[in-house]
Amino acid sequence: MLRYCDESKIITIRKITAFPVAFTMSFQTLAPFCQSIKSIQRSHGRISSSIRHHGTSSKNEVQIVEVGPRDGLQNEPKWVETDVKVEFINRLSKVGLQHIETTSFVSPKWIPQFKDSLEVFQRIEKTDSISYPVLVPNIKGFETAIAQGVKEIAIFGAASETFSQKNINCSIEESLNRFRVVTEAAQKANVKIRGYVSTVVGCPYEGPIKAAAVANVTEELLKLGCYEISLGDTIGVGTIGSMSAMLKEVKNVADPSQLAIHCHNTYGQALPNILTALNHGIRVIDAAVSGLGGCPYAKGASGNVPTEDVIYMLHGLGVHTGINLPELVLVGRFICNYLGRNSESKVTFAMGDLKPMDKNAHTHNHDHSHSHSHSHSH
Ligand SMILES: [Zn+2]
Numbered sequence: 512m513l514r515y516c517d518e519s520k521i522i523t524i525r526k527i528t529a530f531p532v533a534f535t536m537s538f539q540t541l542a543p544f545c546q547s548i549k550s551i552q553r554s555h556g557r558i559s560s561s562i563r564h565h566g567t568s569s570k571n572e573v574q575i576v577e578v579g580p581r582d583g584l585q586n587e588p589k590w591v592e593t594d595v596k597v598e599f600i601n602r603l604s605k606v607g608l609q610h611i612e613t614t615s616f617v618s619p620k621w622i623p624q625f626k627d628s629l630e631v632f633q634r635i636e637k638t639d640s641i642s643y644p645v646l647v648p649n650i651k652g653f654e655t656a657i658a659q660g661v662k663e664i665a666i667f668g669a670a671s672e673t674f675s676q677k678n679i680n681c682s683i684e685e686s687l688n689r690f691r692v693v694t695e696a697a698q699k700a701n702v703k704i705r706g707y708v709s710t711v712v713g714c715p716y717e718g719p720i721k722a723a724a725v726a727n728v729t730e731e732l733l734k735l736g737c738y739e740i741s742l743g744d745t746i747g748v749g750t751i752g753s754m755s756a757m758l759k760e761v762k763n764v765a766d767p768s769q770l771a772i773h774c775h776n777t778y779g780q781a782l783p784n785i786l787t788a789l790n791h792g793i794r795v796i797d798a799a800v801s802g803l804g805g806c807p808y809a810k811g812a813s814g815n816v817p818t819e820d821v822i823y824m825l826h827g828l829g830v831h832t833g834i835n836l837p838e839l840v841l842v843g844r845f846i847c848n849y850l851g852r853n854s855e856s857k858v859t860f861a862m863g864d865l866k867p868m869d870k871n872a873h874t875h876n877h878d879h880s881h882s883h884s885h886s887h888s889h
Contacts, residue, residue, distance in 0.1 A: 572830050574610060574795045575818060576741070576771060577603055579846070580631075581612040581646055582815055583803025584624055587850065593627045593634070595849050600635045600643075602842045603800065607834040612665065613643045616652035632659055644705055648679065653693045657700055664697055665741075666690045667707040668732060670725040671714035674745075678709070687731050694735040706732035706740045707773070712757050713748035722760035730764040739771055741797055744784065747777030747813060754784045758791040767792030774816045776802060776855065781816035782824055789828075796821055801843035802855025817856035819843060837862065 580600050584591055596614075603611050613635065619626035628645075637643060644663040647653045656664055668686050669675040675683050697704050710717075711725045729740045742761065744754070761770065772788035772795070774781035785796055799815035822836050840859050847854045854860065 572794065573789070573825055573832055575608060575821065575832060575834060576610040576612060576644075576795060576797045577608045577800065577818055578612045578773075578797050578815060579603070579799035579801070579803045579818070581615055582797075583799040583801075585615065585622055586805040587624060587803070589850060591624065591849070593630055595846075596627070596631045597634045599842070599846050600631070602845060604636065604638055604641055606838040606842060607832070608839075609640060609833070610642050610644065613645055615646035615648070616655045617646065617648050618651075621648075629655065629659070632661070642703075644703075647693060649689060650692050650696065653696055657696075657702065661702065663703040663705060664693070665705040665707060666693060666732075666737070667709065668728050669709045669714075670720050670728050671710040671717050673716035674710045674714045677716070683728060687728075687735065690732075690735055694737070698736050704735070704737045705771075706735070706737035707743055708732065708740060709743040709745040711742045711749075712744050712753045713746055715746055719753070720757075722757045725757055726760045726764045729761050729770075733765060733769065739769055739795065740765060741771040741773045741795075742788075743773035743797075744775055744781075745773075747775030747781065749774065749784050750778075750780055751783050751787045754787045755791070758788060758793070762791065768794070771795035771797055773797035775804070775813060776816050777813045782820060785816065785821060786824070800839060800856075801847050801859065803846070814855055817843070817854065817858070819854075819856040819858040823858045 580596060580603070584596065600611060600613060614628040614631050615622060615625045616628055617625055632643070632645060635643065642663050643661070644665050645656050645661050647656050647664045647666065653664060667679070668683060668690070669678060670683075672683055675681065675686055679686055681689065694704055706729075708725060708728050710720055712720060714720055725742065729742070732740050742757070749757075758770075770788075770793050772785055772793050774784045774797075788796070797815070798818035798821045800818045802814040802817035802820075804814040818834075819836065819840055822832055822834050822839060825832050826836065836858070840856070840862050843854050843856060843859050
């Protein structure tokens, strides 16, 4: 491993293409985590038939839900111009992602950053093989969504009572009742519903959260008609231990094919926590390019796990994602440049010399050469 830190070796993309093999081998010595490789391969057939898949995605073993434009920008204090939001999503649509959470049809009084959500959703170039879910907090948001032809919505609950009160101004039970109106309307309109459960291992107000509480909300959201529940470590305090204990409990009420994992990287534990979820059979991972995001209700909580780092880990495990990592890195650079901040992605940092228009380096492809992505993906 040390040789990768050797300063005399400038890491180029050409060299990075050799990394996945090396990492696959080193992972195989890391029992019991190497189980994930086998279990991912074993479950491939079953996952292919899951409801999430459409278009070409059934070939992919692990699905990424890119949440940068919504979860990432939601907590961005600087106003992001509509043109930039649209370009950001359009660029993300070209790297092989198949699920891009686009925006939130929430009152601008709550989240001013989304006051242009309607325009953003209307203007993005939509591709049939990509789903563009939109967050809806209530029936009003749903009506906006349906009028725009939104095919998938997301609703959000919490496993912590206090967090629910602070985040959405109501108790967990009240939130479920509120969602029922939305989910009934969505089912009638044939709109897919994804559910979020936040604070699944820890809450900024209540501390550690009981796994049974997470299982309870998960079960209720499934009953409401959600096809998938994304389990969110909203403030990034989880560890392999707490994540594993929580998942064991939740698996009593849900099949892993109904679950997704959503990790923040506050304590640098997001990747091991995601690997833990993979070992529990979960095949859908939420991530935000460049690690965008945070949580306004949790001091010190850092952003989502960077998509680039998740992809690098998955490709190293020999998992197919269909995502072109160098192109994704460039999208991360685009949004970070605009926001005037450094990327939280270590992979982006390591790929320091990546340039969009460098024709001499064969992996420095840009918009037109998707074929390269596959050489990174196996
Ligand atoms: Zn998040």
